[in-house]
Amino acid sequence: MTGVFITFEGGDGAGKTTQLQLLVSWLEEHGHSYVLTREPGGTDVGVELREIILHRKGFLAPRAEALLYAADRAHHVHTVVRPALERGDVVVQDRFFDSSVAYQGAGRVLSETEVRDLSLWAVENLRPNLTIVLDVPADVARARRDSTRDVYDRLEAEADDFHERVREAYRRLAKEEPERIVIIDGQLPAEQIHQQVIDRVGKLLG
Numbered sequence: 760m761t762g763v764f765i766t767f768e769g770g771d772g773a774g775k776t777t778q779l780q781l782l783v784s785w786l787e788e789h790g791h792s793y794v795l796t797r798e799p800g801g802t803d804v805g806v807e808l809r810e811i812i813l814h815r816k817g818f819l820a821p822r823a824e825a826l827l828y829a830a831d832r833a834h835h836v837h838t839v840v841r842p843a844l845e846r847g848d849v850v851v852q853d854r855f856f857d858s859s860v861a862y863q864g865a866g867r868v869l870s871e872t873e874v875r876d877l878s879l880w881a882v883e884n885l886r887p888n889l890t891i892v893l894d895v896p897a898d899v900a901r902a903r904r905d906s907t908r909d910v911y912d913r914l915e916a917e918a919d920d921f922h923e924r925v926r927e928a929y930r931r932l933a934k935e936e937p938e939r940i941v942i943i944d945g946q947l948p949a950e951q952i953h954q955q956v957i958d959r960v961g962k963l964l965g
């Protein structure tokens with residue numbers, strides 16, 4: 760595969776959307792062909808799964824939640840991500856398996872190793888070339904969410920201690936895989952974050 764696979768991670772309210780947009784504008788300016796996509800919900804099937812996972816009312820067993828994210832991921836990678844990488848595109852993706860490790864592993868308290876292995880099976884071991892984690896304390900992220908939306912999905916509605924475990928998990932993952940995962944302070948001005956992102960992406964694209 761000749762393409763480059765870049766994923767963005769972080770808590771809800773970390774500012775991923777802004778940075779994804781800034782990065783794809785930069786790629787466009789520099790003449791790279793790219794695909795901007797996301798999980799959950801990057802395919803037709805995924806949109807239906809996303810609705811179940813995030814918006815269906817009532818209890819969803821943690822392992823069922825983990826399997827639904829993995830199912831979304833399997834279909835998305837098979838039908839969208841791998842074909843794009845095979846064409847040589849840059850794939851810029853909002854969330855990937857690190858989200859499952861952080862949210863279903865550390866957040867729901869399932870085994871992080873098992874959750875990662877489930878996703879790796881789902882995607883036939885596809886790993887990103889670069890993962891950017893936007894790091895924001897749980898209380899700051901909550902204040903941002905409160906100011907931008909009035910309806911919370913299933914995960915956003917979790918208490919701060921859940922989101923603090925998610926944050927800690929991302930920080931740990933970045934220490935474990937420093938060559939793939941970069942942590943950026945999500946409280947910096949958006950333009951400064953973007954500079955740090957394109958420093959890394961620029962090196963990757965050569």
Ligand code: TYD
Nearest residue numbers: 771798799828854855858859862863914915
């Ligand atoms: P996201 O699309 O980033 O949220 P939004 O567009 O509403 O800001 O992610 C949806 C939610 O799903 C988010 O709370 C994180 C969660 N999630 C997991 O728990 N596990 C996963 O594997 C993924 C991909 C997302």
